[in-house]
């Protein structure tokens with residue numbers, strides 16, 4: 001099957017006076033597994049439904065394989081969509097649910113039989129053709145919904161929170177199955193989720209949306225390591241933020257004065273904002289910890305702190321540490337025999353300058 005690109009160019013969409021999609025520009029490459037990640041109400045489903053043809057933009061253009069498909073109705077788009085609720089027909093068997101789109105397209109019986117059989121085999125449900133949806137588990141219903149969509153051989157697969165009705169273990173299993181299936185078929189896929197773990201573990205690239213605006217697009221690791229703003233930083237993982245006044249700025253360094261902590265001198269990054277207040281941001285797992293007064297790696301900036309709270313999570317312990325007026329989250333890897341710091345314990349925490357991102361305050 002030919003792999004196709006999907007492109008949104010300057011797309012705007014309003015419901016009444018509320019603009020829900022604000023100048024969306026996005027290029028999804030042929031065969032890519034692309035995740036749209038964002039909080040509830042950010043516009044993800046609206047954008048997905050627009051690609052399917054169920055919503056119409058007020059302005060801007062939508063291209064599939066380089067063709068403007070703005071005026072093409074949903075059933076002529078060659079795009080398959082799997083809904084959160086699966087939307088299976090309860091009175092029909094699994095086989096008939098999967099065959100429905102092919103019957104509607106008036107395909108010959110022999111071809112319908114071959115294609116439905118192949119689709120059910122692809123999702124591991126060959127033995128379940130005679131059952132009805134209410135005789136299946138949630139994961140199996142999800143697979144029927146997928147089979148019903150891929151049987152029409154769409155060029156683009158749209159998935160709107162397809163795993164959100166499943167329990168945690170099944171969700172993890174199904175997302176791996178989904179990815180394996182997508183890789184086998186090579187269908188350009190757009191996957192909507194508000195679960196950052198789901199997006200990061202599956203997507204080739206992803207877009208983080210907030211309030212109808214695409215905040216950043218990139219690979220999961222790129223967005224995690226180099227978030228462009230505090231929204232992305234906090235939506236994709238946990239981020240410590242120390243806001244400070246810029247005291248000095250040279251071509252190589254920047255000195256921030258941080259309330260209750262003092263001055264931090266950091267290497268200046270090319271993309272650092274040019275503003276009088278800046279947020280020094282770093283991930284909890286990049287923070288080192290030593291006994292009070294202790295100094296570890298000399299490349300780190302060491303600060304005295306007091307443990308306020310600890311949470312033992314098995315593989316690591318998450319500490320909340322008070323440093324002057326600031327509170328820093330520090331994750332420390334755990335192994336058998338390592339004793340934990342208790343609340344009230346004085347510690348030294350180490351920040352690695354190379355791991356600190358300078359963002360707008």
Ligand SMILES: Nc1ncnc2c1ncn2[C@@H]1O[C@H](COP(=O)(O)OP(=O)(O)OP(=O)(O)O)[C@@H](O)[C@H]1O
Pocket residue numbers: 015020038039040041042043044045046047194
């Ligand atoms: N048919 C509609 N009429 C008016 N407003 C709508 C309509 N559909 C969605 N909205 C509004 O548009 C905004 C975006 O909704 P959308 O469903 O796209 O968000 P979402 O990111 O998919 O959220 P969720 O994760 O909760 O599904 C919300 O503020 C929502 O209330």
